[in-house]
Amino acid sequence: MRELHSSMGARDREGDFNIHSMFSRDQGSLRRLLDSPGLLDWGLYTLLAGVDLNYLDAxxxxxxxxxxxxxxxxxxxxxxxxxxxxxxxxxxxxGCLIQPLRPEHAELVNGNWKYGGDADSYNSVRRYITHLPSLCVVPEDGSAAGSPVSWVLLYPHSALGLLYTLPEYRRRGYARALVSRFSEMLFEEGYPVYCFVEEGNSASCSLFQSMGFGDKESYRSVWFEFNGQMNVC
Incomplete structure (x- = not known):
């Protein structure tokens, strides 16, 4: 098993590739923007995070x-x-405590993350926990020995993410409680409240919609990569 570690100089997922987010009202201007001299390095692995599906052909x-x-x-x-x-x-x-995650929980979160499981993603998760808000559920009955059984974090671009509940603790309202509490916290601080849900993930979509979240059927955000085959999001 690969040893997980973290240090100030440790590599993480974000350090392995270039990430670009963009917004455009038409595909012509988007293409001109992306083709601007010096904007993209066409020889490096790059992730375009947030291409409007309607403009993907361009x-x-x-x-x-x-x-x-x-x-x-x-x-x-x-x-x-x-x-x-x-x-x-x-x-x-x-029967549960809602509290912030701690850095020592990074391995648990990383091990249950769709895009995690290695040392680089572990370092990213640890940085999220250390520098950004997070919440988790710890049962008060001692059944989890004081460890989190459900959690949600914040990505550096302020989107809610990594929402997960251990299988044996599902259908108890933990995820709903975390999203509700986290949303209230963000609104109080003046931050937007939003998340990305992969198309086809009906369970997560239903959860957020049942809590009042909405989206536009005409808009989908595409995560598009070039020069690589990495499983990142």
Whole structure:
């Protein structure tokens, strides 16, 4: 088993590739932007995080023009709450503590993350926990020996993410309680409340929609990579 570690100079997922997020009102301007001299290094692995699905053909044509291998990693729904009034009230389930994650929980979170499992992703998770808000559920009955059984973190771009509940603790309202509490915290600090849910993940989509999150059916955000075959999001 590969030993996981973290240090100030340790490599993480974000340090392995270039990430670019963009917004455009039409595919012509998007293509011109991406083809601006010096904007992209066509020889490096790069992730375009947030291409409008409606403009994806223009991006693919640009890849063909530069003769670089590329692929779509995933198509995401962007669900958000526009105001605290949209958040549907929810009571925390009894018998549990809701508290921040601690750095020593990074291995547990990383081991249950779809895009985790190695030392680089571990370092990313540890940095998320150390420098950004997070919440977890710890049962008060001692059944988990004080360890988290459900958690949610915040990505550096302020989206809710890594929401997960251990299988044996599901259907107890833990995920709903965490999202509700976290959303309230973000609104109080003046931050947007949103998340990316992969197309086809009906369970997560239903959870967020039941809490008042909404999205536009006409918009999907595509995570698109070129010059590599890495499983990142």
């Amino acid at each position: 991006v693919k044509a640009l890849m063909d023009q530069h003769q670089v291998p590329s692929r779509t990693q995933g198509v995401m729904r962007v669900l958000s709450l526009q105001s605290p009034a949209q958040l549907r009230p929810h009571r925390s389930p009894p």
